Each structure stands twice: as C-alpha cells, then as structure tokens.
Amino acid sequence: MANPVQFLQQVRSEVGKITWPSRREVFLTTIMVLVLATLTAVFFSLVDWVIRLGVQLVVGG
Numbered sequence: 001m002a003n004p005v006q007f008l009q010q011v012r013s014e015v016g017k018i019t020w021p022s023r024r025e026v027f028l029t030t031i032m033v034l035v036l037a038t039l040t041a042v043f044f045s046l047v048d049w050v051i052r053l054g055v056q057l058v059v060g061g
Contacts, residue, residue, distance in 0.1 A: 021029070
C-alpha cells in the first residue's frame, strides 16, 4: 500500500492529465441529451397510445 502523501501526489498527477470539455462542448451535449430525451418521451407516448387503442378494441371498452 502506498504512502498517503505519495498517493495524493499520484492523484494530483492523474487529475492534471484530464482533458476537460469546453463550455461549447458541454452546451451542445446538453442540448443533444434534452432533444433525444424529448424524442424518446414522444415516441413512447405514441407507442403507449397505440397499444391502449389496440387493447380497447380487443376488450371492447
């Protein structure tokens, strides 16, 4: 097991290697996630509606 001081030095070294996304990349990725989540919600709402209509036709209610 490593010395705590040595461990913290290694952590600091590894954090320095991280490539952080730019503000633009974060913004575009956020927009993409929101758009895809909305499209997915609309898709599953339509599928649910179609299944509900089908069940109502079969059951007769």
